[in-house]
Amino acid sequence: MSDVATSAPAARTAVVAAALELFATQGFDQTSVEQIAQAAGVSRSTFFRQFGGKDDVVFTDHEQLLEELRDFLARPHANPWAAVCEASVRVFTHFAADPELARRRYGVVREVPALREREIITVFRYERLFDEYLREALPGIDPLDAVGYAALVTAVHNHVLRQLLRGPKRVPVAALRRALDDAMRRFGVLDDAEPADDDVVVAVFPKRMPRAEIARRLGEQLD
Incomplete structure (x- = not known):
């Protein structure tokens, strides 16, 4: 040894x-x-x-990933909403790199109630990390927008990841990116096009777009 x-x-x-x-x-x-x-x-x-311990060996990847995501989100990001999605992609990419190992872990967790409970807590830790990051990155954000977006991204990620874990088919990271783009679009924070550079700017935003995001985008253009 x-x-x-x-x-x-x-x-x-x-x-x-x-x-x-x-x-x-x-x-x-x-x-x-x-x-x-x-x-x-x-x-x-x-x-x-x-x-x-035995529980910890099952979830050791998540502990490392959470630490990596904290470091990633601590960096400057032009679009905090997109940064949360990119953090989600990093998690998916990690498990998709060795799908057989990920599927074996998934099977073990499903069979042990104590592990399922810890998995629920682990998922919430990701969601809380995203929520706290948005509140810090977007001062004045409505707490409901922060927690709602964090929950949405986490749920979308878990849905696509389960497709990978429950079957032998390959699920590319592009599938998650498309789903996250749709989630951003539904939340009203997807940058579909670059704004024009002009002296006069007429801004139109979806009603569902959080006020903190409207303020961020207007601030970028005024700067």
């Missing part, structure tokens, strides 16, 4: 894969940490140091 080797992302993925394989074949409750460590070729102490 090599504790040093397990520090690499590929090695962590190997541990996750070994754990999910055991969970799928012999059951979550029937699988011990010792069995996972042995199957993955790491020590028991290394497993606990890197993952914490």
Whole structure:
């Protein structure tokens, strides 16, 4: 066993894969940490140091993704609404890169009530992250617009991701982008065309567009 080797992302993925394989074949409750460590070729102490427990090894990707999205959203973004969608795409791209592993994880979570409950909490963490980001990026935004948009993007993402997880067919990231564009259009925040550069600007906005977004767009043009 090599504790040093397990520090690499590929090695962590190997541990996750070994754990999910055991969970799928012999059951979550029937699988011990010792069995996972042995199957993955790491020590028991290394497993606990890197993952914490059996539940954590199932959701370790989400913990890493949430941290990456916090860093991504902390950067400047010209369109905060689009930034939330791009964050969603990053999550989908991660799981679509290894669909078989993602499907195995999905199957395990569906069979274990405690894991399903944690999955619900994890989904809410993404939604809350998007909500908090919009409130910070768009001062004065109506809280209902922020939470509503965060919930919409999260729901659209989960719907497309489930299409990938529930069947053998490949679901391209373009499918999610199209769905998110439609969600932005329905919310009234999709930039369908570049505004004209002129001395006089006549602005027409959908009634459903949040006031904070109207103010942001007008501010951009006036600047």
